[in-house]
Amino acid sequence: xxxxxxxxxxxxxxxxxxxxxxxxxxxxxxxxxxxxxxxxxxxxxxxxxxxxxxxxxxxxxxxxxxxxxxxxxxxxxxxxxxxxxxxxxxxxxxxxxxxxxxxxxxxxxxxxxxxxxxxxxxxxxxxxxxxxxxxxxxxxxxxxxxxxxxxxxxxxxxxxxxxxxxxxxxxxxxxxxxxxxxxxxxxxxxxxxxxxxxxxxxxxxxxxxxxxxxxxxxxxxxxxxxxxxxxxxxxxxxxxxxxxxxxxxxxxxxxxxxxxxxxxxxxxxxxxxxxxxxxxxxxxxxxxxxxxxxxxxxxxxxxxxxxxxxxxxxxxxxxxxxxxxxxxxxxxxxxxxxxxxxxxxxxxxxxxxxxxxxxxxxxxxxxxxxxxxxxxxxxxxxxxxxxxxxxxxxxxxxxxxxxxxxxxxxxxxxxxxxxxxxxxxxxxxxxxxxxxxxxxxxxxxxxxxxxxxxxxxxxxxxxxxxxxxxxxxxxxxxxxxxxxxxxxxxxxxxxxxxxxxx
Amino acid sequence: xxxxxxxxxxxxxxxxxxxxxxxxxxxxxxxxxxxxxxxxxxxxxxxxxxxxxxxxxxxxxxxxxxxxxxxxxxxxxxxxxxxxxxxxxxxxxxxxxxxxxxxxxxxxxxxxxxxxxxxxxxxxxxxxxxxxxxxxxxxxxxxxxxxxxxxxxxxxxxxxxxxxxxxxxxxxxxxxxxxxxxxxxxxxxxxxxxxxxxxxxxxxxxxxxxxxxxxxxxxxxxxxxxxxxxxxxxxxxxxxxxxxxxxxxxxxxxxxxxxxxxxxxxxxxxxxxxxxxxxxxxxxxxxxxxxxxxxxxxxxxxxxxx
Ligand SMILES: Nc1ncnc2c1ncn2[C@@H]1O[C@H](COP(=O)(O)OP(=O)(O)O)[C@@H](O)[C@H]1O
Numbered sequence: 001x002x003x004x005x006x007x008x009x010x011x012x013x014x015x016x017x018x019x020x021x022x023x024x025x026x027x028x029x030x031x032x033x034x035x036x037x038x039x040x041x042x043x044x045x046x047x048x049x050x051x052x053x054x055x056x057x058x059x060x061x062x063x064x065x066x067x068x069x070x071x072x073x074x075x076x077x078x079x080x081x082x083x084x085x086x087x088x089x090x091x092x093x094x095x096x097x098x099x100x101x102x103x104x105x106x107x108x109x110x111x112x113x114x115x116x117x118x119x120x121x122x123x124x125x126x127x128x129x130x131x132x133x134x135x136x137x138x139x140x141x142x143x144x145x146x147x148x149x150x151x152x153x154x155x156x157x158x159x160x161x162x163x164x165x166x167x168x169x170x171x172x173x174x175x176x177x178x179x180x181x182x183x184x185x186x187x188x189x190x191x192x193x194x195x196x197x198x199x200x201x202x203x204x205x206x207x208x209x210x211x212x213x214x215x216x217x218x219x220x221x222x223x224x225x226x227x228x229x230x231x232x233x234x235x236x237x238x239x240x241x242x243x244x245x246x247x248x249x250x251x252x253x254x255x256x257x258x259x260x261x262x263x264x265x266x267x268x269x270x271x272x273x274x275x276x277x278x279x280x281x282x283x284x285x286x287x288x289x290x291x292x293x294x295x296x297x298x299x300x301x302x303x304x305x306x307x308x309x310x311x312x313x314x315x316x317x318x319x320x321x322x323x324x325x326x327x328x329x330x331x332x333x334x335x336x337x338x339x340x341x342x343x344x345x346x347x348x349x350x351x352x353x354x355x356x357x358x359x360x361x362x363x364x365x366x367x368x369x370x371x372x373x374x375x376x377x378x379x380x381x382x383x384x385x386x387x388x389x390x391x392x393x394x395x396x397x398x399x400x401x402x403x404x405x406x407x408x409x410x411x412x413x414x415x416x417x418x419x420x421x422x423x424x425x426x427x428x429x430x431x432x433x434x435x436x437x438x439x440x441x442x443x444x445x446x447x448x449x450x451x452x453x454x455x456x457x458x459x460x461x462x463x464x465x466x467x468x469x470x471x472x473x474x475x476x477x478x479x480x481x482x483x484x485x486x487x488x489x490x491x492x493x494x495x496x497x498x499x500x501x502x
Numbered sequence: 503x504x505x506x507x508x509x510x511x512x513x514x515x516x517x518x519x520x521x522x523x524x525x526x527x528x529x530x531x532x533x534x535x536x537x538x539x540x541x542x543x544x545x546x547x548x549x550x551x552x553x554x555x556x557x558x559x560x561x562x563x564x565x566x567x568x569x570x571x572x573x574x575x576x577x578x579x580x581x582x583x584x585x586x587x588x589x590x591x592x593x594x595x596x597x598x599x600x601x602x603x604x605x606x607x608x609x610x611x612x613x614x615x616x617x618x619x620x621x622x623x624x625x626x627x628x629x630x631x632x633x634x635x636x637x638x639x640x641x642x643x644x645x646x647x648x649x650x651x652x653x654x655x656x657x658x659x660x661x662x663x664x665x666x667x668x669x670x671x672x673x674x675x676x677x678x679x680x681x682x683x684x685x686x687x688x689x690x691x692x693x694x695x696x697x698x699x700x701x702x703x704x705x706x707x708x709x710x711x712x713x714x715x716x717x718x719x720x721x722x723x724x725x726x727x728x729x730x731x732x733x734x735x736x737x738x739x740x741x742x743x744x745x746x747x748x749x750x751x752x753x754x755x756x757x758x759x760x761x762x763x764x765x766x767x768x769x770x771x772x773x774x775x776x777x778x779x780x781x782x783x784x785x786x787x788x789x790x791x792x793x794x795x796x797x798x799x800x801x802x803x804x805x806x807x808x
């Protein structure tokens with residue numbers, strides 16, 4: 001196969017960080033090439049260099065063996081390179097149609113709406129998708145939003161498509177559909193760069209895999225040369241995967257009781273409806289369910305972010321549904337939110353400051369009336385070491401960290417107050433194997449110390465591995481509990497679609 | 503009586519209408535412009551000076567547009583290219599406008615010119631009640647009608663308009679689609695400022711055809727508030743500007759009738775009205791009816807982490 005794109009000795013630094021040190025690899029025409037690397041290895045940065053968002057400090061890019069330089073996304077796009085970004089490039093307030101129209105090339109000043117509309121609808125249908133063109137984007141699920149991004153690229157006839165962790169936001173069914181679409185594109189001779197942390201997927205679809213580590217391309221492997229273990233070993237290198245053991249059986253003491261909880265969302269629809277749940281001390285309770293069935297509302301109701309319409313939440317016997325006691329108890333309920341950047345961190349504050357957001361009043365971090373810079377810095381250093389956070393230069397805004405490292409910052413902060421209950425929403429979404437394993441270890445160790453966890457996840461592997469019990473949620477109601485030691489995947493799958501076990 | 507009041511409403515509302523439309527174009531690109539008051543003054547003085555020197559009202563309008571376009575370009579340079587603070591830059595522009603017009607306008611105080619004449623639109627001017635007020639007016643007022651429609655059409659039916667809205671909502675997304683974000687922002691700020699300048703010129707060429715120091719008397723600030731009231735829509739801007747014009751016309755009427763209420767209180771009415779409008783429209787914003795461009799007030803840096 002001829003080479004479509006060659007990257008040679010790419011280097012990119014940001015103030016105080018070397019994001020890419022020395023990256024070289026090639027993309028052949030018509031292949032699916034996977035980029036694998038830990039969080040912070042530089043994958044997103046590299047892709048941003050390819051799409052013209054970042055200007056590399058050094059290195060060459062050859063397209064069809066001709067040297068090219070992308071000064072802007074516009075130039076990269078015009079050469080047929082398109083990307084589905086991790087944070088979608090959509091305007092939530094605009095309709096699906098407008099979001100696609102704006103990405104089209106060579107459209108006359110006054111667009112022939114009907115004609116274009118038909119063309120777009122045709123493309124959507126060709127790939128077996130369904131999208132309401134007139135609906136505003138904010139109303140759509142994250143999965144559907146990702147399809148819009150893909151349609152944009154398909155309409156532009158891109159030769160090289162880059163997908164940055166596309167499956168992190170998809171249900172297994174949607175992911176399967178995506179792979180079908182990718183296979184079809186490959187047949188048409190398009191090249192695809194695929195980024196994912198899910199080994200099973202990588203094995204399934206990659207023709208070649210390039211491994212990136214600490215800003216360097218380590219090696220490229222042809223299909224047949226790699227298996228899951230080899231890839232994991234190469235990616236992690238000398239870093240050890242943390243080891244942990246499931247904690248001992250939990251006690252029978254109830255720490256949290258939810259009775260007939262109902263929560264309505266902004267649009268007045270019921271997110272939770274007559275939902276009941278019991279959590280025991282030291283237990284890891286997995287909540288299985290397809291995203292959008294009330295998981296977020298559950299987490300928000302427990303952590304005081306959503307208003308409860310009816311029902312009760314009892315913590316160690318005390319009613320905390322609405323009472324003031326609740327706000328004081330909130331200190332005992334830690335939360336790992338789904339949307340990390342929006343509610344998990346204060347993006348423009350530094351790492352040090354983000355780590356004490358919940359405990360800045362504590363005497364430890366104060367010096368009389370003032371903050372104690374030294375104590376705050378020291379605390380940060382401890383956490384960076386303990387949680388293996390790859391931090392940038394001290395004092396830079398935390399939003400500059402890669403997604404996985406932001407997640408570690410949140411976890412480090414939430415656990416620092418030794419909570420009674422941890423409510424974790426998709427805590428390992430988008431994390432590399434090492435980091436995901438680390439999160440599991442932290443939760444399991446916490447359970448050993450008596451912390452109870454509500455682990456909300458779509459990933460059945462994760463739930464099986466770490467939960468003591470699994471509760472299944474469907475349309476805002478509890479379908480039932482199962483024991484991961486005995487229940488089959490099929491059984492849980494059926495319950496996730498609402499079937500109550502006999 | 504009602505006809506006269508309506509007529510006065512349209513005339514008092516037109517300068518604010520131009521200014522509000524200009525501000526909307528700025529904000530649709532994501533740039534806040536608090537320099538509206540200064541830009542109106544710059545437009546008013548340049549328009550008056552050009553007409554006074556050349557005798558041509560048309561040249562006056564062009565001069566107002568060009569002068570405000572140039573002054574707006576300073577704001578654009580600071581906010582778009584240099585990614586400076588938009589609030590500070592806008593306030594500085596207003597102070598600059600007030601100062602420079604006072605300085606260069608000294609020689610023109612007391613001079614007069616022949617303002618725009620009325621031209622009746624055939625048929626339409628015969629409509630009962632509204633005919634005279636809306637269709638027996640001067641060219642600038644007709645131009646403002648046209649501009650309201652043109653802006654709406656541009657924003658919602660042209661490719662450039664869609665690009666502009668995308669730039670204001672999410673510049674990163676616009677960039678990823680290949681839209682030159684900075685160019686759009688720059689032109690939107692500069693052209694928007696130009697229209698604000700025409701609003702100022704309406705004061706000095708038509709409303710009171712002469713130059714008076716600080717003759718805008720806070721109308722620019724009212725336009726800034728009306729942008730929110732209008733939810734960034736040109737048609738609602740028309741409504742908002744005429745509401746303000748109506749209150750102004752009425753208070754002038756009361757003054758003419760010689761009420762016992764203090765003139766100062768009467769003159770306050772349009773401004774009090776603006777505050778009330780702002781409170782109401784802000785309440786509405788909070789209820790989620792927001793049309794505010796998603797990235798309003800934020801500078802765009804391509805290399806910043808997304
Ligand atoms: N715009 C930026 N400014 C400063 N630092 C950045 C920026 N983008 C990425 N980085 C840094 O570059 C490194 C690589 O990050 P990234 O490319 O996001 O990794 P990955 O996508 O593999 O998780 C990280 O240390 C991150 O903090």
